[in-house]
Amino acid sequence: MLDEARIGQAVAEGKSALRYKVTGMDCPSCATKIETAVGRLSGIEDVSLSYHSQVLKLRLDEAATPRERLESTIRSLGFGVEDMDRIQVMTEGDTDTGVGDPAGQAWWTTPKARLTGLIGMLVAAGFLVSWLIPDLEDYALVPAALVGLAVFGRRALALARAGSPFSIEMLMSIATAGALIIGETAEASIVVLLFAVGELLEGLAAGAARSGIKALAALVPRTALVIEDDVAREVSASRLEIGQVVLVRPGDRVPADGEVIDGESDVDESPVTGESVPVPKQVGSPVIAGGINATGALRVRVTREASDNTIARIIHLVEEAQAAKAPTARFIERFSGRYTPFVILVAVLTVLVPPLAFGADWHTWIYRGLALLLIGCPCALILSTPAAITSGIAAGARRGLLIKGGAALETIGRVRAIAFDKTGTLTQGRPQVTDLVPLTGTDRSLLGMVAAVENGSSHPIARAILDCAAGGGVPLRPAREQKALPGRAAQAIVGGKLVEVGSPRHAAERCGLEGISADRIAALEDEGKTVVVVLADAQPVGLIALRDEPRPDALRGIAALRDLGVRSIMLTGDNIRTGQAIGRKLGIEVKAGLLPENKLNEIAVLKAEAPVAMVGDGINDGPALAAADVGIAMGGGTDVALETADAALLGNRVEGVADLIALSRATMTNIHQNVVVALGLKAVFLVTTLLGVTDLWLAILSDTGATVLVTLNALRLLRWSNAQPEPVHANHLSSQDL
Known part of the structure; x- marks a missing residue:
C-alpha cells in the first residue's frame, strides 16, 4: 500500500x-x-x-x-x-524462483570471474618469465598490476566523483600505484590478484546468503492438475486463477492456497509453518501452497493467485525485513564511517613521521603506510551484522517463524518476560458449549436468542455458540442493531428486546448481583469454564458455559521459556477462576478479568522492569501487541499472522515463542563472533604492519579474508535448529556493548 x-x-x-x-x-x-x-x-x-x-x-x-x-x-x-x-515474465520452462539474480548466470562466466582469470594468468606468466629471464624480473609482473589498476582505479575515480572517496577500490589503487612507484612490482601484482579473488569470493558468499530464502520459493510445484469436465489437465502453477479446481494426489505438493471441496487427507505443512505434525484436512479446510499431501486425494478450489499465495507473501515480507537495518548495524555503520578516515590518517603519519622526524628509510615506511591503507577497509565489519541478520531471518522463515526486521530480531532475544493472551494463543481457540442454564424459558429458546446476537461474529465464543445452535437444529432468529462492546458484551435487538451476551461482570454492572445465579457461575468457573450471562432488557434470562482446552504444546512451550530464563504471564479478559484453572495446568502466572485497557497497563508495568513481548492472536490484541517491545502474532490464522505484529508464528505453536528467542540469541552470538573476527584481524595486522612483519598481499588478505570468514560464519545460521537453547547468561552484543 x-x-x-x-x-x-x-x-x-x-x-x-x-x-x-x-x-x-x-x-x-x-x-x-x-x-x-x-x-x-x-x-x-x-x-x-x-x-x-x-x-x-x-x-x-x-x-x-x-x-x-x-x-x-x-x-x-x-x-x-x-x-x-x-524484466520478462518467466515462461513455463524457466527454472528461476524469482529470488536473487534473474539471469541465473554461472559464476565462472561473470565479468568478475573473467577479470580474476585474466589477472591470474598474467601473474603466472610474469613469474614464469622472471624464472626464465631473471633480468626481466622487475618488469614481468607489471602488466598484471596495470590491468588491475586500470579496472579498479577507474572504478575508484568514479566512486570518488560520486561522493565515496574512501572506497576500498581507492585504497587498493593507491597502494598498488605506490608499490609500482617504489619498485615492488611483485607485491603490486599480488595485491590486485588477491583483491580480484576476494571480490569474486565475496560475491559467491553474498549470493549464497541471498539464496537463503530460495528454498521457500522452491516449495511450490511448477505444475498443477486443473480439473475441467472431470478431466485433470497439467498447467503451470504460476498461471492458476482464483476459482479453478486442482487435483492434489497423495505425495503431491499443494500448488496454491485454496480450500478443500472434496476428499480427506493429512497434509504436511511443516516446510511452510514449522508444524511438525501433519494437519487433517476435510471439506472446507484451508490449505496453503507448498504443503505435502500425505494420504488421500484432495480437490482444492484456488483462493489466491500465485503472486499472492502464502509463500509469495512470506518471501516479500522477509525481503522487506532484511532491508530494514538493525540497531547494531546502524551503529557499526556510524563507527566504520569514522574508522576508515582514522586508519588513512594513521597511514599518512606512518609514511611521513619516521623519515621526517627520525631520518628513517623512506622506502620502508612508504611500504608500511601502503599496507595500512589496505587494512583501512571496513567491509568485513560493515557486513558482520546484516549478514547474520539476513541468515537469521531466512532461517526463521523456513521454520514458520516470521520476523519483520533486524530490530525485532535483536529485541526478541533480550526479552525477560512474555505476556500471553489466553484464547487462541495458549488455548486452541475452539471453545465448545458445555452447559446451557436457562433462568427463564428452555434450552432451545435461550440458545436461539444468543445465536441471533452472535450471528456474523468471528469471536471464538460466538463461533462456538453458533456451532452449538447449528448442531442442535436451532433456527436463527432475526436480529438488528448488532453491536460489540469490546471486552464486555455483544448486543442486538431480538424479538423487540435488547439482548446482551456478556461477562458476569458486565451483567452485574447492568442489573446487580441479584438474579444472576452467582453460586452457579462460581461452580462452573471453578471447573475451568468460561461463563457468559444472557440479559433481555437488562434482566438475566440464562447462562452459557464454554470450555477451551490448552494447546497440546502449551505446557512444553512454557517450560522451554522457563529454561531460557524468561518469565511467562497470561493476560486474559476471562474471570479469575477460569484463568487460574488454565494457569494451574500450564504452570504460568495469571492476570485475569482484564479489559483491553487493563492489558495495556499490565504491559507497561512489565516493560518498566525489563523488555517484554506480547503474544496474541493478532485480531483482538492489537493495542497490547503494539505496546510491547515485541509483538508476536499467532492463533489468528495465516492472513493475520502475516500482516500484524513484529513477528508471527505460522505454525501456531507455543513452543515457537521459545524458538524465536533462541534464534535471536544465536543470531546475536553470531554477530558478536563476526565483529570479533573483523576487528581482531584488523588489530593484529595493524600491529604487524607497523612492526614491518606484514606484506602488502597479507594486508589485502586481511580485508577480503575477513569478509569471506564473516559471511561464511553468518551462513551457518541457515542450518540453525533449537536443539540446545542458548543459556540465559549468554553475552549478547548491542550497540551499547561496543
Whole structure:
C-alpha cells in the first residue's frame, strides 16, 4: 500500500517511480556507495537500495536526469543495473524462483570471474618469465598490476566523483600505484590478484546468503492438475486463477492456497509453518501452497493467485525485513564511517613521521603506510551484522517463524518476560458449549436468542455458540442493531428486546448481583469454564458455559521459556477462576478479568522492569501487541499472522515463542563472533604492519579474508535448529556493548 501511495504521489508531481535490479554488490557498503552516487543526481528523491534483495527504488524527474544517465552512473561504479519493469515474465520452462539474480548466470562466466582469470594468468606468466629471464624480473609482473589498476582505479575515480572517496577500490589503487612507484612490482601484482579473488569470493558468499530464502520459493510445484469436465489437465502453477479446481494426489505438493471441496487427507505443512505434525484436512479446510499431501486425494478450489499465495507473501515480507537495518548495524555503520578516515590518517603519519622526524628509510615506511591503507577497509565489519541478520531471518522463515526486521530480531532475544493472551494463543481457540442454564424459558429458546446476537461474529465464543445452535437444529432468529462492546458484551435487538451476551461482570454492572445465579457461575468457573450471562432488557434470562482446552504444546512451550530464563504471564479478559484453572495446568502466572485497557497497563508495568513481548492472536490484541517491545502474532490464522505484529508464528505453536528467542540469541552470538573476527584481524595486522612483519598481499588478505570468514560464519545460521537453547547468561552484543 505504501508503494502504491508513493507511485500515485510521483505521478501527480510529474516524477516516475522506478525500480531497478542492481547486481554485483558484495557487501552493504556497495549499496551505500550506489545510494550516495544516485542521491547526488538532480531530480532524484526517495532513494532506497536493499543489499539483500538487490532492488533499487527511487523517484525520478526525467527532465532533470534522464534514465540513461542514471543507469550509466550505476554502471560506471562497476555494478549491473536492469529496469525491473522490463524484466520478462518467466515462461513455463524457466527454472528461476524469482529470488536473487534473474539471469541465473554461472559464476565462472561473470565479468568478475573473467577479470580474476585474466589477472591470474598474467601473474603466472610474469613469474614464469622472471624464472626464465631473471633480468626481466622487475618488469614481468607489471602488466598484471596495470590491468588491475586500470579496472579498479577507474572504478575508484568514479566512486570518488560520486561522493565515496574512501572506497576500498581507492585504497587498493593507491597502494598498488605506490608499490609500482617504489619498485615492488611483485607485491603490486599480488595485491590486485588477491583483491580480484576476494571480490569474486565475496560475491559467491553474498549470493549464497541471498539464496537463503530460495528454498521457500522452491516449495511450490511448477505444475498443477486443473480439473475441467472431470478431466485433470497439467498447467503451470504460476498461471492458476482464483476459482479453478486442482487435483492434489497423495505425495503431491499443494500448488496454491485454496480450500478443500472434496476428499480427506493429512497434509504436511511443516516446510511452510514449522508444524511438525501433519494437519487433517476435510471439506472446507484451508490449505496453503507448498504443503505435502500425505494420504488421500484432495480437490482444492484456488483462493489466491500465485503472486499472492502464502509463500509469495512470506518471501516479500522477509525481503522487506532484511532491508530494514538493525540497531547494531546502524551503529557499526556510524563507527566504520569514522574508522576508515582514522586508519588513512594513521597511514599518512606512518609514511611521513619516521623519515621526517627520525631520518628513517623512506622506502620502508612508504611500504608500511601502503599496507595500512589496505587494512583501512571496513567491509568485513560493515557486513558482520546484516549478514547474520539476513541468515537469521531466512532461517526463521523456513521454520514458520516470521520476523519483520533486524530490530525485532535483536529485541526478541533480550526479552525477560512474555505476556500471553489466553484464547487462541495458549488455548486452541475452539471453545465448545458445555452447559446451557436457562433462568427463564428452555434450552432451545435461550440458545436461539444468543445465536441471533452472535450471528456474523468471528469471536471464538460466538463461533462456538453458533456451532452449538447449528448442531442442535436451532433456527436463527432475526436480529438488528448488532453491536460489540469490546471486552464486555455483544448486543442486538431480538424479538423487540435488547439482548446482551456478556461477562458476569458486565451483567452485574447492568442489573446487580441479584438474579444472576452467582453460586452457579462460581461452580462452573471453578471447573475451568468460561461463563457468559444472557440479559433481555437488562434482566438475566440464562447462562452459557464454554470450555477451551490448552494447546497440546502449551505446557512444553512454557517450560522451554522457563529454561531460557524468561518469565511467562497470561493476560486474559476471562474471570479469575477460569484463568487460574488454565494457569494451574500450564504452570504460568495469571492476570485475569482484564479489559483491553487493563492489558495495556499490565504491559507497561512489565516493560518498566525489563523488555517484554506480547503474544496474541493478532485480531483482538492489537493495542497490547503494539505496546510491547515485541509483538508476536499467532492463533489468528495465516492472513493475520502475516500482516500484524513484529513477528508471527505460522505454525501456531507455543513452543515457537521459545524458538524465536533462541534464534535471536544465536543470531546475536553470531554477530558478536563476526565483529570479533573483523576487528581482531584488523588489530593484529595493524600491529604487524607497523612492526614491518606484514606484506602488502597479507594486508589485502586481511580485508577480503575477513569478509569471506564473516559471511561464511553468518551462513551457518541457515542450518540453525533449537536443539540446545542458548543459556540465559549468554553475552549478547548491542550497540551499547561496543
